[in-house]
Amino acid sequence: MSTPVRRRRRARVQLALGSVALLFLAAACGSVDSQLDAVRAFAQSATTAEPTFTAVASDFYASCVRQYNWQVAASSDPLHFRSLEEWCGEGAAPGGSQRAAQTCGAPQGAGQPPQAPCTAYDGSQQWQKIHAVLLAYMHALGGLADDEGNDYGLPKFADEVVALNGSTQWLGDLNANTGHSIAAFGKWVLDAKFAGKRRAALVGVVDQADPYVQDLTTQLREIAQMRYGEALRLETAAVDNYYATYLPRPPVIVPLADRTQYVRDRQAVAARYAAISAYTDALDRIAKGHAALVGVLTARTPGNQAAAERLVTGFARDVAVLAHVYGTDGERR
Amino acid sequence: MTPPTGPTGDDIVTAAGDLQSNLISYKSDLETEAYALEQAGRVDDAFAMQALADQTNTAQANLAFALQQANAQALGQDLAALGSGDTQKLQTVIATVSAQTRALQKEEAMVTWVVNLVTSMVGLVAGNSLPSAVGELWTLLSNKPK
Numbered sequence: 001m002s003t004p005v006r007r008r009r010r011a012r013v014q015l016a017l018g019s020v021a022l023l024f025l026a027a028a029c030g031s032v033d034s035q036l037d038a039v040r041a042f043a044q045s046a047t048t049a050e051p052t053f054t055a056v057a058s059d060f061y062a063s064c065v066r067q068y069n070w071q072v073a074a075s076s077d078p079l080h081f082r083s084l085e086e087w088c089g090e091g092a093a094p095g096g097s098q099r100a101a102q103t104c105g106a107p108q109g110a111g112q113p114p115q116a117p118c119t120a121y122d123g124s125q126q127w128q129k130i131h132a133v134l135l136a137y138m139h140a141l142g143g144l145a146d147d148e149g150n151d152y153g154l155p156k157f158a159d160e161v162v163a164l165n166g167s168t169q170w171l172g173d174l175n176a177n178t179g180h181s182i183a184a185f186g187k188w189v190l191d192a193k194f195a196g197k198r199r200a201a202l203v204g205v206v207d208q209a210d211p212y213v214q215d216l217t218t219q220l221r222e223i224a225q226m227r228y229g230e231a232l233r234l235e236t237a238a239v240d241n242y243y244a245t246y247l248p249r250p251p252v253i254v255p256l257a258d259r260t261q262y263v264r265d266r267q268a269v270a271a272r273y274a275a276i277s278a279y280t281d282a283l284d285r286i287a288k289g290h291a292a293l294v295g296v297l298t299a300r301t302p303g304n305q306a307a308a309e310r311l312v313t314g315f316a317r318d319v320a321v322l323a324h325v326y327g328t329d330g331e332r333r
Numbered sequence: 334m335t336p337p338t339g340p341t342g343d344d345i346v347t348a349a350g351d352l353q354s355n356l357i358s359y360k361s362d363l364e365t366e367a368y369a370l371e372q373a374g375r376v377d378d379a380f381a382m383q384a385l386a387d388q389t390n391t392a393q394a395n396l397a398f399a400l401q402q403a404n405a406q407a408l409g410q411d412l413a414a415l416g417s418g419d420t421q422k423l424q425t426v427i428a429t430v431s432a433q434t435r436a437l438q439k440e441e442a443m444v445t446w447v448v449n450l451v452t453s454m455v456g457l458v459a460g461n462s463l464p465s466a467v468g469e470l471w472t473l474l475s476n477k478p479k
Contacts, residue, residue, distance in 0.1 A: 060408065064401060071394050076387040087398060089405070105409030106417065117402065118409025126412040133420045133427070140430040144437070152445045157452040164459035194441060201433040209426040212419040219415050227408040230346065234401055237353050241393060244361035249368035 089119020
């Protein structure tokens with residue numbers, strides 16, 4: 001076989017091998033991209049949840065204040081009733097001075113001074129701090145998955161090479177379009193390289209954090225059901241107690257306006273009570289979404305990508321319910 | 334032998350909640366009765382009945398206060414346990430994630446810097462204005478990502 005023929009054949013083989021390698025690279029890059037997209041969508045849900053989660057935690061204190069107001073209104077001696085500070089703790093309520101919430105409830109070691117009792121205000125603030133950590137973690141995952149649209153300065157590099165080639169012709173017939181195609185290819189290769197690195201870092205993180213995320217979300221669900229549920233039950237009782245005092249006695253017929261107001265006041269609490277399930281569902285989706293991410297990134301459970309996307313959609317629905325109840329959607333209640 | 338089990342904290346809270354409802358209902362009955370006595374012209378009896386209703390209301394308010402305090406305390410304890418456990422561990426993970434993100438951003442900045450450096454050298458060879466090309470190169474060299 002002549003040398004030029006052998007050279008041409010080698011060139012064809014090299015071209016074929018190069019194409020196959022590029023296809024593999026493209027497939028790998030596409031897959032990593034969609035994995036990072038799943039992480040970004042998960043992180044995005046944290047941004048959506050932030051105001052509503054804050055509203056739920058704040059409402060633990062707000063519910064206490066409302067309960068207090070109903071109790072004062074129903075009291076036969078409102079001037080000598082306990083203070084709001086004693087009932088709910090000092091907070092941002094009108095007339096109340098601001099103070100930092102104390103960290104309370106931690107078990108005390110021997111020889112340590114006893115802690116002051118936890119108030120509703122302290123609890124509300126501590127609850128928000130726990131939310132902040134959970135959501136900060138989700139944001140941090142998004143930060144690690146995000147490439148911030150870096151072009152690595154390649155377009156400018158292509159321009160300079162094309163300009164240089166215009167005078168030297170070192171690279172033959174190189175025009176601006178070809179130069180930019182090469183720059184785009186270079187950016188794609190670098191993106192793929194960094195996407196691979198981001199994915200590798202994320203695998204370790206989500207796997208390590210998953211037990212904490214699962215436990216944290218489970219505990220927060222229980223806290224909402226038990227403690228916030230009890231706060232709203234106490235508020236409902238305070239509403240009932242007030243109307244038990246101030247609705248007219250039989251045989252006087254209760255005016256329609258009073259009855260309507262009673263129903264409205266009770267419904268306002270009932271709506272918050274119902275919103276607990278939207279909150280617990282949102283937490284549940286964070287837990288399941290995180291577990292699905294572990295599956296997507298570690299490829300332990302194929303098909304989790306679709307599950308993760310469904311969870312993110314469901315999450316948006318839960319958050320919309322919460323936003324409506326707590327007025328964080330900008331609409332007046 | 335299995336030791337006898339007493340009521341749990343939740344049982345006590347439920348019972349106290351029932352008691353609060355009963356007190357509200359009882360107070361409502363007393364006030365209705367006081368109103369009926371007043372309508373019947375038995376003013377002294379009505380006053381006595383109303384005083385009883387007020388006492389019941391005070392008892393109800395004291396119970397509500399105690400339940401409110403217990404609930405806030407329980408929430409504080411639950412959250413303190415979470416804060417010293419999973420939340421603290423998650424904060425450690427966040428620190429790791431932030432460090433990894435910074436490391437990756439630094440690496441990307443370094444790649445960009447190298448590309449810019451080469452671009453600047455190409456510009457120099459291509460015959461760009463010498464002072465501006467040297468100036469650009471100098472700026473780049475003195476701004477190497479750390």
